[in-house]
Amino acid sequence: MSSEWPDNDKLDAGVxxxxxxxxxxxxxxxxxxxxxxxxxxxxxxxxxxxxDTIQWVATGYMLALATVIPVTGWASDRFGTKRLYMIAIALFLVGSMLAGLSWNVESLIIFRVLQGFGGGMLMPAGMTIMTRAAGPQRVGRVMAVLGVPMLLGPIGGPILGGYLVDAVSWRWIFYINVPIGIITILLAWRLLPKDAPEPAERFDFWGMLMVSPGLAALLYGVSNVPAAGGVGSVDVWLPGLAGIVLLVAFVLRTLKVPNPLMDLKLFTNRTFAVSMATMSLFCVAFFGAMLLLPTYFLLVRGESALTAGLLLAPQGIGAMLTMPVGGQLADRIGVRKIVLPGIVLMLAGLIAFTQVSATTPYWQLMAALFVMGLGMGCTMMPITTAALQTLTPADMARASTATNIVQQTAGAIGSAVMSIILAALLAGKFEVPTSQGQLAATAAIMNPQTHAVATGLAADAFGTTFLWSLVLLALCAVPALLLPAKRPSLPEGHEAPQPVVMH
Structure with a gap:
């Protein structure tokens, strides 16, 4: 076993x-x-x-991700990352099957939450396995290897989903996970490195009772704004206030106990803290916008789900082109020099959607999506790289957990906030209660007598919502200016990683 992390660019066969x-x-x-x-x-x-109800199918999933992620660091030690990874896949499969069997919107949301519990453990456990196998100096290259195939999801997902929704049934958008999951479980059992459970620190049960319900209550309160008609409703401020109180109590307690659920001391590392601030603003803006894009094509332009999926493909293609280069350059020349140009590219692409109308040429929208994809490939993975590069191996599992908490929480907040803004704008345009905005817009657009006017009004609502996303993305550049401008040196105290033992 080497006495230090591998410093060459090559990723060996085991990794x-x-x-x-x-x-x-x-x-x-x-x-x-x-x-x-x-x-x-x-x-x-x-x-x-x-x-405002159906968006919980998406928001509830992300909320569940954020809720269960804090457990992953402790569970990785207690059960081993390989075993935890396989449990997460199995839970995700059960949730997928049940979601496909849903009989009403309430059951669908509940089963999507169950899916989220599996997915919430799946991503950080996988990242922990990879960072331990490769070492911090090759994190950027690992993210590049992970990133390109992962873009099959953003590119193929909308297209496959559109086809299934149009030609088969919406239920198959969940059933499709079953064969993928079975194959993944078998390969994980066969190929992932052996890691015996280690003596785990005492689990922070009280911290769990604070942070997970706190996140859930805060996001629930925010997501209730459209139905409640404003922040003055008890359904909004009461869960929101309860969530804030629980999260504040969690932070205060975490600073005092010896083995907290989430190690907030990681944020004393300047690079990690700056990376997380950048990631937060980025995810709020980006995931919020991504939730709205297919709805624009479906509602305003009257496209089929398959066509909407195809129209979103240029963004994934753009990201696929820049993500491998971005990961390598982040390792070599510094994250800031990659992330800032990426943000500029995303802003340039998003500007086109702030001016969107009911007749905007598709070539303009697809070009804008391609430019946004180019920018995305230069931002998300390099920001994650910056967060992990200066940490010691002992901190990797907890840091991966914290990174995923930030990503999913910010993404859920972004989806909820953008949904709230769009719902309020649609309601104002069509002069109906906030919770009825999209239904009123759909009815007016489907009526030939009001179609032209209704599509124009709906497009205006989308354009204004995208403007909010643009502002949040622009603010992301402020902490990004503080990201590392050059490749960091290995921190003192780095130890060799455990060898990757394959079955």
């Missing part, structure tokens, strides 16, 4: 096999997220519900 298994699990989770976004309009009509 690549581990990456392949982790990629399959990641594709399953990402595929499901993107498939559901394309299906939201169909589900709204299928269950005869409102936009």
């Amino acid at each position: 690549l096999k581990v990456a392949g298994v982790v990629v399959l699990g990641a594709i399953m989770a990402i595929l499901d997220t993107t498939v559901v976004n394309v299906a939201l309009q169909k589900l709204t009509l299928e269950f005869q519900t409102s936009f």
Whole structure:
């Protein structure tokens, strides 16, 4: 065993096999997220519900991810990352099967939450397995290896989902996970490195009772704004306030106890803290916008789900082109020099959607999506790289957990906030209660006598919502200016990683 992390660029066969298994699990989770976004309009009509209710199919999943992620660090030690990874896949499969069997919107949301519990453990466990196998100096290259196949989800997910929704049934957007999951479990058992459970620190049960319900209550309160008609409703401020109180209590307690659920001392590392601030703003803006894009094509332009999925493909293609280069350059020349140009590219692409109308040429929108994809490939993975590069191996599992908490929580907040803004704007345009905005817009657009006016009004609402996303993305550049401008040196105290032992 070497006395230090490998410093060459080459990823050996053992690491690549581990990456392949982790990629399959990641594709399953990402595929499901993107498939559901394309299906939201169909589900709204299928269950005869409102936009503020159906968006919980997406938001509830992300909320469940954020809720269960804090457990992953402790569970990785207690059960071993390989065993935890396989349990997460199995739980995700059960949730997928039940979601496909849903009989009403309430049951669908509940089963999506169950899916989220599996997905929440799946992603950080996979990242922990990979970072331990490769070492911090090759994190960027590992992220590049993971990133390119993972883009099959954003590219193929909307297309596959659109086809299934149009030609088969919405239920198959969940059933499709079953064969992928079975293959992943078998390969994980066969190929992932052996890691025996280690004596785990005492589990922070009280911290769990604070942070998970706190996150859930805060996001629930925020997501209730459309139905409640404002922040003054008890359904909004009461769970929101309860969530804030629980999260504040969690932070105060975490700073005092010896073995906290989430190690907030990681944020004393300047690079890690700056990376997380950048990631937070980025995910709020980006995931919020991504939830709205397929709805624009379906509602305003009247496209089928399959066509909407095809129209979203340029973004994934753009990201596929830049993500491998971004990962390598982040290792070599510094994260800041990659992330800032990436943010500029995303802003340039998003500007086109702030000016969107009911007749904007598709070539303009697809070009804008391609530019946004180019920017995305230069941002998300390099930001994650910056967060992990300066940490010691002992901190990797907890840091991966914290990184995923930030990503999923910010993404859930972004989806909820953008849904709230769009619902309020649609309600104002069509002069109906906030919770009825999308249904009123759909009815008016389907009426030939009001179609032209209704599509124009709906497009205006989308354009204004995208403007909010643009502002949040622009603010992301502020902490990004503080990201490392050059490749960091290995921190003192790095130890050799455990050898990757293959079955």
